[in-house]
Amino acid sequence: MSNFMMAAIEEALKGLDEGGIPIGSVLVHNGNIIGRGHNRRIQKGSVILHAEMDALENAGRLTAATYKDCTLYTTLSPCPMCTGAILLYGIPKVVIGENQTFMGGEDLLKANNREVIVENSQECIEMMREFIEKRPELWNEDIGR
Amino acid sequence: MSNFMMAAIEEALKGLDEGGIPIGSVLVHNGNIIGRGHNRRIQKGSVILHAEMDALENAGRLTAATYKDCTLYTTLSPCPMCTGAILLYGIPKVVIGENQTFMGGEDLLKANNREVIVENSQECIEMMREFIEKRPELWNEDIGR
Numbered sequence: 001m002s003n004f005m006m007a008a009i010e011e012a013l014k015g016l017d018e019g020g021i022p023i024g025s026v027l028v029h030n031g032n033i034i035g036r037g038h039n040r041r042i043q044k045g046s047v048i049l050h051a052e053m054d055a056l057e058n059a060g061r062l063t064a065a066t067y068k069d070c071t072l073y074t075t076l077s078p079c080p081m082c083t084g085a086i087l088l089y090g091i092p093k094v095v096i097g098e099n100q101t102f103m104g105g106e107d108l109l110k111a112n113n114r115e116v117i118v119e120n121s122q123e124c125i126e127m128m129r130e131f132i133e134k135r136p137e138l139w140n141e142d143i144g145r
Numbered sequence: 146m147s148n149f150m151m152a153a154i155e156e157a158l159k160g161l162d163e164g165g166i167p168i169g170s171v172l173v174h175n176g177n178i179i180g181r182g183h184n185r186r187i188q189k190g191s192v193i194l195h196a197e198m199d200a201l202e203n204a205g206r207l208t209a210a211t212y213k214d215c216t217l218y219t220t221l222s223p224c225p226m227c228t229g230a231i232l233l234y235g236i237p238k239v240v241i242g243e244n245q246t247f248m249g250g251e252d253l254l255k256a257n258n259r260e261v262i263v264e265n266s267q268e269c270i271e272m273m274r275e276f277i278e279k280r281p282e283l284w285n286e287d288i289g290r
Contacts, residue, residue: 041206047202047204047234056192057192057193061192061286064290080233081229081232081233083229084225084228085193085229088225088289105229144212
């Protein structure tokens with residue numbers, strides 16, 4: 001597993017510690033993390049701060065040229081909203097911890113010529129599986145079910 | 146023009162008054178506005194608070210059943226990120242002020258069985274045209290160009 005996915009998992013675990021949904025993400029530009037984030041639905045009562053959105057928001061305002069040199073790491077396959085954000089900002093590469101507990105917009109990313117790598121991390125799978133089993137209602141809310 | 150689109154335009158003008166990008170949105174549930182918002186890129190240094198996202202965020206956490214009875218009004222055709230948020234939450238209907246200054250994810254919404262109505266409001270068109278002419282760099286940043 002890459003160090004960047006480990007940083008995304010750290011973010012997810014921080015969210016879990018806060019009583020939140022354990023999904024984390026980091027935005028990497030030319031080998032440096034420039035934004036970190038985790039899902040903050042519970043913590044902030046937010047319906048838009050998914051992990052990827054939080055990482056993008058924490059990275060701040062960037063030029064289009066900067067986004068084009070970025071890779072987004074996320075512990076879970078990105079939902080339609082986060083997929084749309086990746087498309088909007090022209091981020092060319094997404095590394096995903098796992099897509100077994102949830103399959104997001106990977107096909108749409110690929111159809112738009114984004115590189116998608118799935119690590120199938122057992123740690124990411126177990127983290128989500130355990131959370132979904134304990135708090136299915138929160139998980140369903142987070143994905144609009 | 147519907148009262149709801151007028152409320153979305155009011156939001157856009159509020160954003161303009163604050164020095165922001167003039168795009169507004171309201172979320173309507175069973176005939177009542179339950180969330181209002183406008184683009185806050187400049188005001189908050191935010192890369193995720195597009196008007197539609199701000200309206201969804203201000204509506205707060207809702208059940209999937211509530212979203213399914215909602216219509217989202219927005220002064221401008223929704224970008225890929227906002228389109229994705231509409232898909233995520235299963236909002237069945239989107240009313241758009243105009244799509245002449247920017248064409249967003251309307252095809253993707255229709256492909257996912259969402260009702261899309263474009264009002265072609267002259268007021269919305271002129272509001273955006275004037276802003277884009279004055280501040281093209283801010284507008285391009287907002288749509289990842």
